[in-house]
Amino acid sequence: MPPALRPALMRPRPSPPFDWLQGEVLDLRERYEQAFRVEDPGLNAWMNLPADGRSLRLLRQQPARRRGADAALLYFHGGGWIVGSPSTHADISRRLCDRTGLDLISVDYRLAPEHQAPAPIEDGLAALIHLLSTGAGGLGRRSAILCGDSAGAAIALALERRLEEPMRRQVLGVGAFYGSYGLLEHLSSQPWGSRAEGLDQGSVARYWRLAHGPAEPSPYAIGALAAPSTVPAYLLAAARDPLLPDSLALAEAYRRCGRPFTLDLAEGVGHGFLHEANGSKPAAAALARVSAWIDGLIPSP
Template sequence: MTDYKELIDAETWAFIEKTNSYYPPDTIDYTIEQQRGVYDRMCREFFAGYPDGVTAETTTIKTSDHAIPVRIYRKAGEQPNALVLYFHGGGFILGGLDSHDDVCAELCGRTGYEVVSVDYRLAPEHRHPAAFEDAMAAFHWVVSHYQLPILLVGDSAGGNLAAAVAHATRTHTHRAIGQLLIYPGLGGDQSKGSYVKHAEAPMLTMRDLIFYKNIRTGEEERIGDPTVAPLLDRDFRNLPPTVVITAECDPLSSDGEAYRDRILAAGGKAFWREEEGLVHGYLRARHSVTRARESFARIADAVGLLGRKEWPIEWRLP
């Protein structure tokens, strides 16, 4: 049994307790509608506002049969040299433009890059591959509307989508110049590593992960499908330079290590960092927990470095 009293500091425990007060650990037993209401309220409670000079515009991407809302963040006085295409977390059933609004605004403010946040379709109303198709549509939209190099960024479920898009577009003329994945679920081996050691971690458990997966796919087994689980891809060549940041106390952490190793084995550039004592969802703690604040600074710095094509990144992150 993992002793989280030793691994997690007082600041992080305070964040966990605050989160649980708005989003109790048994929320997955609620209806989907109830879960969304609880999650949205929690996100509002943690909302930190926009940095000075950052503005946002909400618009839509029109596809043949539906529209995908997107929110575009810009920083006054900046001439961005890259664009961040951001995919939010939420287990493929929760979240949207508002849930990660301040995170995207702060990434824009810290880097000066334009950020496009994507409100992809959610399960169970729209099961896989709906979210992936929307992520791909967003990629092609930014390619057609911008001359800027593209960075793929996402947290949790959004990290999965960012990686899936990176795999699917690696031969595209305007393929991404980098990807940054924040505690992503990439479909790793659940019989070992953090999946076992942190199966009952605060903020995210194996029970949660199985629930989200079953809702996303309708319990359909999709063996070997990298659009569901990028770690199932057979080819890791020609992926963009990759940074993966995970939380130590999270069943998904081993996915970051495995993904880095697969890319390096294929001759690519990849860096993985596991953040000591942090938990899944710690982006919302970036203003209240020292470790989370430092990690978010590293994340923003890494996005900046990827946009400037500076490597190796591990030499430049404190």
């Protein structure tokens, strides 16, 4: 049975609307943080991890009731690679933390356009090494599960591709929730999403361009992600998400290359729906399925 959840975490709504297509990035970032910052009453601690001469900020969330497992979650928030933080997505990460009974480390990775790919992947690697390290200051976990939503889903999957043995063997799985993997051409014909939501073709193309600059090929694209691996992936997609074709195409690419994966299509919901898990039955049910998948990855003590 999953651990009991804490009181509902409510994610505020923005007002006035954001101009995702033409707005200045630093202004969007500041307003997004103010509008969506979640106050988590749970057991939390910010950590500053030295990484290549700089400081990488991590948010450690501890569950209401810890299970007896030597594993932890490593989480990457969404926000189109240009906005967001562990605080704006603390509602999703908190629910995963409490439902699985596992410690969770949410990565405050460097944002674009100041820091383009592969900077977020490098930050994820530093955080994963910290999570697995038995040295001074490390968490000393035997294994990890990588998770992320939207842009964070692409970062989590790209990080797994970056790993070498034996560290890859310490990653039990990757949970990728309604990710963005570069299929921009289909967005103009999608019935879901709008410019006001930042999910129109122009806005998503802007995020992609700012996240990469001249970098080619993209580490977040399906061609880079779809390689054979023994690490299972969980692709959670939303039926009313304009980015749905990205998850479907990645699932098909995984099928062709023989990678173990689960494709979970949540009906009646759109992009970012996991933020609504306190008031939406489909979102709560999807979160329960993700947590059950994570539970099945962890070896018995």
